[in-house]
Amino acid sequence: MKARSDELQVFVSVIESGSISAAAEQVGQTPSAISRTLSRLEAKLETTLINRTTRRMDLTEEGKFFLEKAKHILAQMDDLEERLSLRQHTPAGRLRINAASPFMLHAVVPYVAEFRALYPDILLELNSNDLIIDLLEQSTDVAIRIGTLADSTLHARSLGSSPLNILASPAYLKTHGTPTTVEALADHSLIGFTQTETLNHWPLRHAEGDRLQIQPALSASSGETLRQLALAGEGIVCLSHFMTHEDIRLKRLQVILPEANSGYRQPIHAVYYRNSQLALRIQCFLDFIQKKLANYAA
Structure with a gap:
């Protein structure tokens, strides 16, 4: 004893x-x-x-x-x-964040310098994975998940939502023309996802509802790859505003069919394990990133 x-x-x-x-x-x-x-x-x-x-x-x-x-x-x-x-x-210690590559690149990395200046004692570790991970297995404190959450024993906090836009590069539209109706998309090269069928349901109102299931002529598993293909003029794509707002602002991508967009917004959640009080370093990050995501509300 x-x-x-x-x-x-x-x-x-x-x-x-x-x-x-x-x-x-x-x-x-x-x-x-x-x-x-x-x-x-x-x-x-x-x-x-x-x-x-x-x-x-x-x-x-x-x-x-x-x-x-x-x-x-x-x-x-x-x-x-x-x-x-x-x-x-005083927030301190190692903070392991996991997110899909597009979110990490466009909604976290641009603000790392500001976050580190605010919380110098937090040691950030950023990992990207486009698939759902096991937080314990990957030693992850917080994972950012885009879209509707599946049932889970994890705790979840809503960080907001982001609109989906139908986009194409000016070069593609100059060569192939700008579709003015949803039905006209059938005559264009559409870029979509290889995995998760619902990602190829575009928020467009048409005769049969407000979600259009597309058949991609070109597919990729990562949203960032789709973005690069669209920038290269390979076709029309549907992507979240959080990863394309700068492309739209700088006219690298152009929003098409805005009047037909049903207005669906992708939910964004942080998921984490919590046995008791949430660690302050995690709380600080969630509060910080939620404020930044408010910039992508339109």
Whole structure:
């Protein structure tokens, strides 16, 4: 049986205060409780720590050795508690973030310098994966997920949403013309995703509803690859505003069929494990990135 920290504290208190009665007053226990704790500690250690008489107490050699080690252990515990308390008020430590490449490149990386300036004691570790990962397996604190969340035991926090736009480069439109109806898309080169069928359902109103299922002429697994293909003039694409707002602003991509867009917005969530209070470093990142995502609301 191992000694507990409260037993170490009682032992040190008895020695430092000079008597069992003084130690009892110091720790808020009865003298008999203190005496029982000392006896229990000695029984666990299978040695005598203090030679006690009615008039005095003397440490044995084993007691002197144990006192030194007990003080060191209690000091380390106090230091650990102080550090943990400090971290609850000052964000610090390693923060592992996982997100799909487009989100990481366009919604996180541009703001890393600002975040690090605000929270210099947080050590960021950024990982990209276009597939759903196991947070524990990948040692991840927070994963950013785009789209509707599947049922999960993870905690989730909404970070906002981002519109989907139908886009093409000016070069492509100059060569192939600009479609003015949803039906006209059938005569164009459409770029879509190889995985997750719902990603090829474009938010366009037509005769059969407000979602158009397309058959891509060119496919890729990553949204960033689709973006690059669209920039290269390979066809028309449907992508989230968070990753294309700069392309639109700089006229590298042009929004088409805006009047037919049904207005669907992709939900954006942060998912994480939480056993109790959320670590401050995670809370700070979520608050920070949520404010930045508000820039992509239109």
